Amino acid sequence: MSDAYLALEDGSVVEARCRAPGRTRGELVFTTAYTGYEESLTDPSYEEQVLTFSYPLIGNYGVREERFESDRVHPRAAVAREFTDDVAEWLESEGVPAVDHLDTRDLVTGIRDEGAMKCGIAAGPDATPEAAKEELGLCKGMSEHTDIGARVSIAERETHNPEGDGPHVALIDCGAKGSIVSSLVERHAVVEILPYDATPAEVREIDPDVLFVSNGPGDPENFVAAKELVEEFSGDLPLAGICLGQQVVASALGGGTEKMEFGHRGVNQPVRDLRSGQVVMTTQNHGYTVSDPGPLEVTQINVNDDTPEGLESDDLGVITRQYHPEANPGPHDSLSFFDDVLAMSEAGERTSPSP
Missing domain, CATH: 3.50.30.20 (Carbamoyl-phosphate synthase small subunit, N-terminal domain)
Structure with missing residues (x-):
């Protein structure tokens, strides 16, 4: 029975x-x-x-x-x-x-x-x-439900690797996986994790080199504060995002998102880089996707359904990925994404945020 x-x-x-x-x-x-x-x-x-x-x-x-x-x-x-x-x-x-x-x-x-x-x-x-x-x-x-971020985000700011000698990253916690923090810390970054509803003033207070929007659950349109941060600092700070972070960045910059029929969830999603032609295997977990990249260039696509997997803009200093480069237990084909993110600030693309 x-x-x-x-x-x-x-x-x-x-x-x-x-x-x-x-x-x-x-x-x-x-x-x-x-x-x-x-x-x-x-x-x-x-x-x-x-x-x-x-x-x-x-x-x-x-x-x-x-x-x-x-x-x-x-x-x-x-x-x-x-x-x-x-x-x-x-x-x-x-x-x-x-x-x-x-x-x-x-x-x-x-x-x-x-x-x-x-x-x-x-x-x-x-x-x-x-x-x-x-x-x-x-x-x-x-x-x-529009406040799902409150269930998955930290309540107060946290600092990881304060003695690091790499770029200073403001990570907006919309439900961030621990592996994202670890991947940045391994590259000597100082990581300031901020709640999903952080304000522009809180970002200015820590004066970061990169604004990074994390993964998270649900509809990206529910993360209004994160979108406002992207709008506020676009052109002033290099912007990065993973999974929901890619959707938030694209939406904030004039693009659009939509719910998928059943999403991408697993460790064997093939992604093609449109510049090199190389295909890598990726870990993914999302039910929404970018339907309109706005001013951003689609640099990577999903081999199975052509949905955007990577967005970039040299002019705006943006690099995002729909999949999880930090995936544990793997695959680890795309860990170089974190090097590319940190290189944006090291290359001198940053200008000081407006007071």
Whole structure:
């Protein structure tokens, strides 16, 4: 007898096994990654989503805190063909429902064919299909949530590597992965992490060499303060962005964004550089994309669907990537992005921000 149920937006109810009890709801998305489950589960970009793993066994190399990208699990629930006890116990300790023993191939192909959909989950000894359907009904209005940044951002400014002898980076935390900070620190940068709703005055106070907008969850149009920072410092400071950061930068500079049918999530997304013709494999996790680059040049595209993966402007001092160059556990084909970001300030492209 099943002790877990998923109620899907298409009207179906899927039976499963409870590995961590609870009731919740969210947007059902999938990742094709077969390693890096710890990184995915602690990635703030998955906030408010229900994460389905397409790889059948999740947890085959344990759970180690040093692999975490943040201080907690961000998906509202986790779904797999089979979770090991290590992962199931970790998720239960985090209060995150987890279910397995269901046909994840069917879920993934359904999302691929029909697009990401909302779902409700009920797991535990008292779970019923009706309880899962009730959770699904509570999904109404979730897409209208506009302050998701508050759930994933730091509350107060943090300084990393204060003794560094490299450029001074103001990192706007819209849900930044720890690997972004580590990648900058490894290159001797001083990294000042600012909350997602930081003001221009707060940026001026630290007088950075680069303004960097991080990854994060949801619709980039919800990150109004970050857009205002890009507008304010465009032309004064070199600008960089990753994932949601690329979308925020493009939107702030006159471009546009749109929601994708089911997004890009996994560690094997092929990206072509339009200048060199080289194709690299990348890690991605996003449900929105840039539909109009505005004044920025599209320098890289996704091989599968031609969506923009890299935007640049020499005149404005902008370089952004839709994928995650800092990806852990990999691939690491594009780590040179961080060298390019820091080189913008070292090349003397910066002018002092206006008072």
